[in-house]
Amino acid sequence: xxxxxxGRTALVTGAGTGLGRAIALALAAEGARVxxxxxxxxxxxxxxxxxxxxxxxxxxxxxxxxxxxxxxELVRRTVEGFGGLDVAVNNAGIFRGGAxxxxxxxDDWQALLDTNVTGVLNSLKAEIAHMRGNGGGAIVNVxxxxxxxxxxxxxxxxxxxxxxxxxxxxxxxxxxxxxxxRINAVSPGAAESxxxxxxxxxxxxxxxxxxxxxxxxxxASGAEVAAAVLYLASDDAGSVVGTDxxxxxxxxx
Numbered sequence: 137x138x139x140x141x142x143g144r145t146a147l148v149t150g151a152g153t154g155l156g157r158a159i160a161l162a163l164a165a166e167g168a169r170v171x172x173x174x175x176x177x178x179x180x181x182x183x184x185x186x187x188x189x190x191x192x193x194x195x196x197x198x199x200x201x202x203x204x205x206x207x208x209e210l211v212r213r214t215v216e217g218f219g220g221l222d223v224a225v226n227n228a229g230i231f232r233g234g235a236x237x238x239x240x241x242x243d244d245w246q247a248l249l250d251t252n253v254t255g256v257l258n259s260l261k262a263e264i265a266h267m268r269g270n271g272g273g274a275i276v277n278v279x280x281x282x283x284x285x286x287x288x289x290x291x292x293x294x295x296x297x298x299x300x301x302x303x304x305x306x307x308x309x310x311x312x313x314x315x316x317x318r319i320n321a322v323s324p325g326a327a328e329s330x331x332x333x334x335x336x337x338x339x340x341x342x343x344x345x346x347x348x349x350x351x352x353x354x355x356a357s358g359a360e361v362a363a364a365v366l367y368l369a370s371d372d373a374g375s376v377v378g379t380d381x382x383x384x385x386x387x388x389x
Contacts, residue, residue, distance in 0.1 A: 158358030272316025325384025352385030
């Protein structure tokens with residue numbers, strides 16, 4: 137394993153489960169001190185335990201990214217705990233679906249915008265406020281292939297929210313590259329997380345479904361998505377600014 141992030145501090149939101157946890161584990165394995173954040177303390181502590189068991193260093197901070205006071209406090213505690221903030225991965229997100237546009241519940245619409253869009257904006261504002269006065273850094277937002285790249289019926293709210301993340305990423309990237317902050321996005325398709333499961337579907341049933349729905353014939357592993365995130369966050373991607381890296385097995389090709 138390389139050590140591209142040795143001596144650096146990374147923050148990952150939505151890191152209690154799924155892709156967020158995989159990203160946090162990967163950053164720690166490559167030397168980063170990792171702050172893991174989310175709304176559920178128990179799952180965050182499990183992520184910290186896995187990182188520490190592998191010899192890494194991590195800190196759990198509960199926060200709701202839809203609340204700007206929470207994201208400001210999250211960055212403050214990151215800097216207080218580890219002395220700075222070099223890498224941020226804005227992964228926290230929720231999924232709502234199952235109704236056509238005309239019937240889509242407004243409560244679900246608002247919840248998706250609050251967490252998936254405003255939550256990323258709140259996170260960016262707090263992260264950039266620190267980074268631009270402290271030598272810059274790298275930020276990766278986790279969007280989705282759904283929205284900007286491919287659309288399916290019944291998912292209007294989620295698709296709009298994730299397309300907005302892709303647009304927000306590009307806008308912020310142009311606004312802040314002059315501050316020494318590189319901002320990019322990763323857009324996973326179906327991956328190793330509960331969001332890739334249909335209601336009532338088992339993982340085995342999902343694997344059978346993906347053989348026909350994905351050109352690759354399977355979901356992406358958490359490690360594969362994490363590898364894309366770490367590339368964009370690393371010095372290897374030093375000239376990559378405002379890109380949206382799709383990891384979906386060819387679904388949107």
